[in-house]
Amino acid sequence: MTTISRRTFLKTSGALGAAAVLGEGLRAPAFADKPISFSGWVFKPDTVKDYVNFYNQKYQGQVKYEAIPWAQYHPTMETRALAGEVVDVMYCNHNNRERWFENGLIRAVDDLPGTDELKKKMTPANLDSLKSKDGTKLLGLPYFTSLFILIYNEPMLQQAGIKAPAKSWDELVEHSMKLKKDKISDTPYLPNWNNSPSGTMPQFMSDCFSEGAQVFDAKNRVIVDQEPGAAKAMERWQKVYKAELVNPEVLTKTSSTDTHRLFWTGRYAYHTNHSYYLKTIAGEPENSKLAPKKAKMAMYPGNGSSYMWTDSYVVNAKTKVLEDAWKLTRFLGGNLHGDWYVQRQWCLISGLDNPYPEMYDHAEIIQSYDRWIDLKLLREQYKKGKVIAAYKEPWYGEYDTKAVATVQNIIRGVTTVPKGLKELVALQKSLA
């Protein structure tokens, strides 16, 4: 009988263990890339996790994704950078991109392979908005682009005998007056006047643009006090508020998401908000009374222009894995190996648009959009989308937030239109 001593047992089991570990190691996929950290604000984090997993599997990546609540996202990324942490790839909204670049947190991507090809594929307006203040460098690749659209409740208009949605602002006010008078709706018009940075001010710019007014001059100074179109838009806002055509509590809604959900109730005739919100309004019967497709998009009234912006994926200037970080960024914001995977996913899942027109020739995208929006009209609207460059100024974030109170005071009649517009100019001057 062979006896097994303690020493023999330990040696044998150790050798077996080592073999198992090595064997497993050999069988495991070989990771071509180095570990990459990737952070973004919370928006459908499970979707993001899915495509990060897809990337890790398909491209043998080692991406670690982390979602941070929107309100703390940018300060968190800055404090982490301050403490010496390097997050290789990050989301960055348009308001912070230039600041991050000027302070050396992120790098330009022009010198990286494939950038020129992507630049050619982007619409010029979006490309401009992704560039540095001096217009010479590309600071990131697009996460999504959006703009303000006009949404209308078709059954409600039909009930009131209104055959076509408003083409002008005067017509929209007239329709709203009629709907209120006929007791079809207490508050027929739902503008996005919420208190967050995505509400009152982008809505203000959209309506100014649609009236042919400029908000900023070529040097990014606020000039609304010299623009008759801006005064006209504000007088209209005062009028609809005073006539109680709008939900009076929209001024204290805390997000554009909360605001668009009010439209789900079917109690409003018109709504102006970010384009992708029509997907839940007209495409999610489980949430909205106006789905499927009872709510529709119309061209923005006035001259059709509305405010457009582009948020982005950026690359950390101090990344030690530039090649892999760029590969991930191209997967997220471009077409790595010719595949628009992530950009396509956002279109399909959330109706988030992107600045690559060729995406909208894909049959899958056309079919998906057809369930909730007139894609042709949306593309027409994008041609009228107007970008600004003022957000590249260091004072913009503070101006954009503080201006909300002034504009809301104009709406409520707390201040007059000329005085309020002058206050906006003075506010910008005080911060510049």
Added chain:
Amino acid sequence: MNADQNRSTLPRPLPGQAVAPRLPLPSIRLSERWFAILLVLPAILGIFLVVLFPLLYSLWLSFTDVNLLRTTGPAIELFGVRVPLFRWIGIQNYVRILDDPLYWSSLWRTLYFVGAFVLEATVIGMGMALVLHERFNGRPLMRSLLLIPWSLSRVVVGLLWVGLLDFEFGALNALLAKLGLIHGYIAFFKDGFSALNVLVSVYMWNQAPFAALLFLAGMQSVPEDLYSAAEVDGADYWQRFRHVTLPALRPIVFLVLVLATVNGFLMLDLIYVLTMGGPGHDTTTVSWLGFQTTFTFFKFGPGTAILYTLTALCLLLTFVYHRLLLARFEPEA
């Protein structure tokens, strides 16, 4: 050191047993005082790291020109984390904020908010405690239920009250309309002053139970003899409350006032959930302004300066409360 203390407690070797040579062990003799210091040192270090250091660092920030993205310049390194030493600018941040009309309008609004909240929380908390101090069926259950609003997260509290008060789908509006008390729905957040009062009331709903709990604990420690003696003297309920309960509760009233004042000054989350400081600036308090300045405008210097003015106000009011309530208070031996 006496002889007993020198006596070794080690077992002595038996006769014939080999005795291993003793290695001289280094002995550290500490006085009782130093030994005590050594024992509390880890706790003191912990407190320094998690309380004192952030406090002092944030105070320092309020006197500096902070740019979070500046990764060069003087810094200290703590456990591998770089802590920058920003440029000292003296009281410039304080001068700048005191020069801002928005700061002053926010301050008056904050004082109104705190005053109304402290009053409501104290009076309602006292009322609840008086009720729960009486004997009645279901009192233990009521005492447990009392704590529910206080135990809820304030974000949940905010969302709950949005559901109750909303102009479009609020349960309260629906109820009032059903009872025929209103004809059109009330927009509680339309007017700034109304929105501010809603914030006061919602926060009171959340915090008054805790005040009630403190008052209740105080009431239960008042000796029954005092009430019996007052009854013998012919005192009615309110006289007993005024001359027995209230004087005995003076330290608790002080505590409730201090806590309610500090909480009132610092309240932020309900504003975040319910109004975001609007409409206009009508519900912007100093804490909200400080939060916005720090985390929205990335101005950490002025932001911390704004918040330190709140700290100063809290300390000042605590001192006033102390003078008014406790300065002549002599606790019984």
